[in-house]
Amino acid sequence: MKRLSLAIVLMAGLALPAQAECYADYKAKQDAPLRLHYGVAQVSACDRGGAEAELAPRLAADGWTLLNVLSTFGPEGLEERKDSAGAYFLRY
Numbered sequence: 049m050k051r052l053s054l055a056i057v058l059m060a061g062l063a064l065p066a067q068a069e070c071y072a073d074y075k076a077k078q079d080a081p082l083r084l085h086y087g088v089a090q091v092s093a094c095d096r097g098g099a100e101a102e103l104a105p106r107l108a109a110d111g112w113t114l115l116n117v118l119s120t121f122g123p124e125g126l127e128e129r130k131d132s133a134g135a136y137f138l139r140y
Contacts, residue, residue, distance in 0.1 A: 069123045072099035073133070076112040085112070087136030088129050094120050106140045 072091045077084050089106070091099040096117045104114045119125075130137050 070094040072120045073118045075115040085136050088133040089140045
């Protein structure tokens with residue numbers, strides 16, 4: 049009986065969907081005075097459209113307007129973008 053229970057628990061754990069780490073690099077602006085920034089953010093959607101929908105309100109809360117999402121990528125692309133994003137690396 050214990051083996052059957054253990055087997056069921058293991059099968060249920062394997063059946064759960066894998067959550068991939070997704071990130072987006074983007075450009076945003078503020079007006080009056082004009083300010084621009086490039087940033088990298090973790091997102092739940094691994095496509096540009098979903099990332100835009102998720103990032104726009106996050107940025108707007110701090111007075112930024114999302115200009116565009118350049119790309120979405122996994123954790124393998126983080127290190128190469130870290131220096132370029134500076135203070136906006138994983139800020140939003």
